[in-house]
Amino acid sequence: MLKVLIAGGGIGGLSAALACVRAGTEVALFERHAEFSEFGAGIQLSPNVVKLLYGWGLQESLTEVAAFPDRLQVRSASSGAELGMLRLGEVMAQRYGAPYLTIHRADLHTLLLSALQRRGGAALRLGRPVISFSETDRDVAVLLAQDQIERGDLLVGADGGWSGVRQQLLADGTPQATGHLAYRALISQARLPVHLRSLQVTAWLGPLMHVVQYPVRGGEWLNVVAIVHGQVQGDMSHWDHSGNALELQQRLQSCCKQLRDLVQAVPDWRLWALSIRPPMRSGREQAGGRVALLGDAAHPMVPYLAQGAGMAIEDAHVLARVLEGGGPEAHARVPALLRYYALQRWQRNARVQATAIRNGKIFHARGLMAFGRNAAMKIRGEGLMDQPWLYRGV
Structure with a gap:
């Protein structure tokens, strides 16, 4: 059985832990804080993500805490006029196989943690930040506080946009304002x-x-x-x-x-x-050796496509699927499996990052560009706002 080490206990880390446990691996997750918590406010989850969460057995739990809006309306901030509308609700569910929902970040975090605890198979280590890691041909070791060391077959850096795991793996600086x-x-x-x-x-x-x-x-x-x-x-x-x-x-x-x-x-x-960070340019930014990056550690993005949490959950799903298909020699094949994980993820993540950046320019347009945006939305509102390439999922 593969042993997966995970740095970070946010939505991405818990998603990776749950997906990997469901795929039959052993998991040890290390969270730097003394208790699990999730700050922030709400997030939007589109069908590509909700479909995965439903597949993890979370449909009933989500129904209890989420909201299920029936439309997404775009309005002019200046005049209040409606510019365009995208039908959600049953229309979205029938089109893509799952609904579009909105949820408080803390509620999603609690839901994932509860599902993981009910299932078992994951050691959750609180107050244990990952200080550094080292690799051999056979395994990866993480250094924790008080010189404690834990070994596993692979390490998942799910420790956010300012990821220490990424810094050691890639040494490519910090996110930019x-x-x-x-x-x-x-x-x-x-x-x-x-x-x-x-x-x-x-x-x-x-x-x-x-x-x-x-x-x-x-x-x-x-x-x-x-x-x-x-x-x-x-x-x-x-x-x-x-x-x-x-x-x-x-x-x-x-x-x-x-x-x-x-x-x-x-x-x-x-x-x-x-x-x-700029949109991903290669799979090297998603994995290397026995170390994989997930969520904001790999691809921090502006929230103008509402896919930050969604891409982390997709990462978790694909990673677990790749590990599950690793076969009897999976322990020795971890670097190759992680390269395959990166190959499946980096281009989609890059497209989401780039689309979110472009959306920000469109949302904040002035003058003739804003006039053109408004005119296009009035003519092709739903066609422009729907994202089949994204909402169909992985």
């Missing part, structure tokens, strides 16, 4: 005026900004994310900063009344400075 700031908030819909409550996904597009809102926690809460241009002071690797509500309101003062009312109704915001 995009010049975009994300203000994120959650608010109970019961606290909002009726006209501001919503059970659909809405994207408001404006010059050098956009705002996305959608329901989470069965529709009881509304997740709101406002993206503006600017820089944040402080450590870029510390992604969670206090957000100034008045400053955000001032930035959006030229927007339509309904959007201004929504932003003013939210009392507390958290601020993230978005940092990314």
Whole structure:
């Protein structure tokens, strides 16, 4: 039985652990914090990802905590006019074999952790950051605190955008600032005026900004994310900063009344400075030797295609599938298996990264480019917004 070592206990790491245990491997997961937790706000999960989670036996659990919006609406942040609409709900489920859902990050994290604990087969080591690793022809060893060493057949770096595993493997520097700031908030819909409550996904597009809102926690809460241009002071690797509500309101003062009312109704915001790497250029950025990278450690991306968590979950699924098919000589073939994993993943991840970057330019367009965008969406709204190459999955 292969032994998989995993650095990082976020959504990517837990997904990798669950997928690998289901594939018949032994897992040891190392999380630097003393307890499992997931910060942040909401995430969107499209059919390509939901299909995988359902396949892991999580359909009932997701139904209990997620929201299932029936449409994605794009509106002008300036005028409030609808620019385009994509049907979700049953239409999306019938088209791609699974629905489109929205969920709080902490709820998804808890759901994955509970499923892993129920299944067994994974040793979960808290307060144990991976300091470094070393490889031989036969195995990989990770160095933990107090000079403790754990050995396995392969190491999965799922330790986020500022991955220490990636730094040792590739030594290619740190993610770079995009010049975009994300203000994120959650608010109970019961606290909002009726006209501001919503059970659909809405994207408001404006010059050098956009705002996305959608329901989470069965529709009881509304997740709101406002993206503006600017820089944040402080450590870029510390992604969670206090957000100034008045400053955000001032930035959006030229927007339509309904959007201004929504932003003013939210009392507390958290601020993230978005940092990314360029789209992947080869499989070398996904795996090397007995070490594989997964999620943000391999391909951090801007959230303008709503696929950051989704690509991590896809990575986990493909990695487990490759290991499961490794055959009786899998222990010796790990480097070749990981090269195959990288070959299956890096081009799709690169396309998602590049599409997300392009979307950011389209979302924040001004002048003639914005006019062209709006005209195209009115004519071909659903055709432009649907993503068959993505939503069909892996």
